[in-house]
Amino acid sequence: MENILEISGLNKSYGDFALKDISFSLPKGYIMGFVGQNGSGKTTTIRSILNMAKTDSGKISVFGLDSVNDTIEIKQRTGVVFDSLYLAEHLTAKQIEKQLKPFYNDWQSDEFFKRLKSFELPDNKKVGEFSKGMKMKLMIAVALSHKAELIILDEPTSGLDPVARDELLDILSEYIEDENRGVLFSTHITADVERIADFVTILHNGKVWFTGELNTLAESYAVLKGAEEDIPESVKEKLIGFHAYRNGFEALIKTDDLAGLPDSLEYEKANLDDILVYIAKEDKNERHAENNAV
Amino acid sequence: MKDMLKIMRFDFLTAADTGYFPAVFLAALSVSGAFLFGPGCAAALILTSICFILPLTSVAEKSEFHKLYGILPVKRKNITRGRFLYIFMLHFIPEMIALLLLKPAFTLKAYRILPNQGSASLQMIENAFSSEFRSPCMIIFTVFSISCFAFLYMEFTGQIFGHENDIKSIMVLLLTVTAVVTTLTALGSHDIIQVDFEKIRNIKTLTAGISLNTLLFMICLLLGEITAGKVSAKEI
Numbered sequence: 001m002e003n004i005l006e007i008s009g010l011n012k013s014y015g016d017f018a019l020k021d022i023s024f025s026l027p028k029g030y031i032m033g034f035v036g037q038n039g040s041g042k043t044t045t046i047r048s049i050l051n052m053a054k055t056d057s058g059k060i061s062v063f064g065l066d067s068v069n070d071t072i073e074i075k076q077r078t079g080v081v082f083d084s085l086y087l088a089e090h091l092t093a094k095q096i097e098k099q100l101k102p103f104y105n106d107w108q109s110d111e112f113f114k115r116l117k118s119f120e121l122p123d124n125k126k127v128g129e130f131s132k133g134m135k136m137k138l139m140i141a142v143a144l145s146h147k148a149e150l151i152i153l154d155e156p157t158s159g160l161d162p163v164a165r166d167e168l169l170d171i172l173s174e175y176i177e178d179e180n181r182g183v184l185f186s187t188h189i190t191a192d193v194e195r196i197a198d199f200v201t202i203l204h205n206g207k208v209w210f211t212g213e214l215n216t217l218a219e220s221y222a223v224l225k226g227a228e229e230d231i232p233e234s235v236k237e238k239l240i241g242f243h244a245y246r247n248g249f250e251a252l253i254k255t256d257d258l259a260g261l262p263d264s265l266e267y268e269k270a271n272l273d274d275i276l277v278y279i280a281k282e283d284k285n286e287r288h289a290e291n292n293a294v
Numbered sequence: 295m296k297d298m299l300k301i302m303r304f305d306f307l308t309a310a311d312t313g314y315f316p317a318v319f320l321a322a323l324s325v326s327g328a329f330l331f332g333p334g335c336a337a338a339l340i341l342t343s344i345c346f347i348l349p350l351t352s353v354a355e356k357s358e359f360h361k362l363y364g365i366l367p368v369k370r371k372n373i374t375r376g377r378f379l380y381i382f383m384l385h386f387i388p389e390m391i392a393l394l395l396l397k398p399a400f401t402l403k404a405y406r407i408l409p410n411q412g413s414a415s416l417q418m419i420e421n422a423f424s425s426e427f428r429s430p431c432m433i434i435f436t437v438f439s440i441s442c443f444a445f446l447y448m449e450f451t452g453q454i455f456g457h458e459n460d461i462k463s464i465m466v467l468l469l470t471v472t473a474v475v476t477t478l479t480a481l482g483s484h485d486i487i488q489v490d491f492e493k494i495r496n497i498k499t500l501t502a503g504i505s506l507n508t509l510l511f512m513i514c515l516l517l518g519e520i521t522a523g524k525v526s527a528k529e530i
Binding site for chain 2: 047050051052072073075076078080082084086087088091095098099100102103104
């Protein structure tokens, strides 16, 4: 599989936050969900891909091109959707088209207006008066009008109502039907990722916690429940995000570690939401343990 | 250069809807109008026209353009250079329109259409109009040049230190200019330096206009280059 996006050994630090050895790749023809808690480093990674942030070390290549040296060529072929509109709010879609057209070699005005029509966006209304869903669609229309081969979306569905979210996901699914394209989709709404993504990368505290196929992730983890005293000593340290309740415990566990567990312990398939929650709980447990040790 | 022109066009189109074109005409009309009604009110009207230009230079701050600049396929240095060029053109265009409008107003002695001919104030205007055409032209060149320099300077300090410090930057500029003028005047009054005002008065209008605009264009390129160097190192 040819990769449309490849990041290897990306490091960047500023203040008390750092991206540590980020590596993942997105093959052509697929959608990757890029998930993690707020502040996990998703936006910084995206800004690094777009050469908006300087990296300390590591290599980012898009379409096989270097993200720093070939940034202009990459931006010609990349569409970006941010969580908020980056266009002039006091202008109409028609005026914005006029503004952006000269920047892109492959800009197609027909395509832009066709998209506006299909997304039911008025071309003579100030875009600042658009709803959030309409603004997202406008940014996608811009991306599709210059034949973007890769679309990067940074939290596009946050703040959208379910209908607008559904529409956006449908647009992305339709876009990816051309197998030469790719989508990197950062969000903390895991249901969206589970609906359309083929691959997922989970960031946690600036590190890649998991990267790979979504199906693999779903098959790799389970939520274990039962009485705390039934947990074998050898398994205890393998539990992620262990949380004891009055009537028992819950924790995330790798499916490989399920073998040999007593029947009194129950488990069920973990979804992406569960995984993110248990990763966060594990973090809390570690901090708690550190505090107790002090 | 192509990228700089694209950015300049982008900024003009952004400003177009915030009233750039009405502002250009207002600026031009107020300048020519100023000479219709006499040099006395010229300063006030010219300052008013500059106030119309002021909000047009801050178009980028109105939207989240820092993000857009991050994704446009243009070198970041050219984005900054383009903005300086935009500010220069924002002054150069109304300056040219004002000159074009002033010529017929002056030639036709348009003040004669005003009522109360023969009054003392009209007599003053008539006296002003009987002077050479070059003096009002010089006022236009000078006023637009000062305004252009101030805006270029504000963009320079604003991009490097943040636009929230614009007032501070303008105060520093005013104090510097005041200090320089006071020093020169003091030195001149004690015959330490001698300024040949006669020579200055004899400079041809066209030469002065071209020189001032060329000088400003050079300043625009220089400040644009310095700012681009500083700003491109910053993250978006």
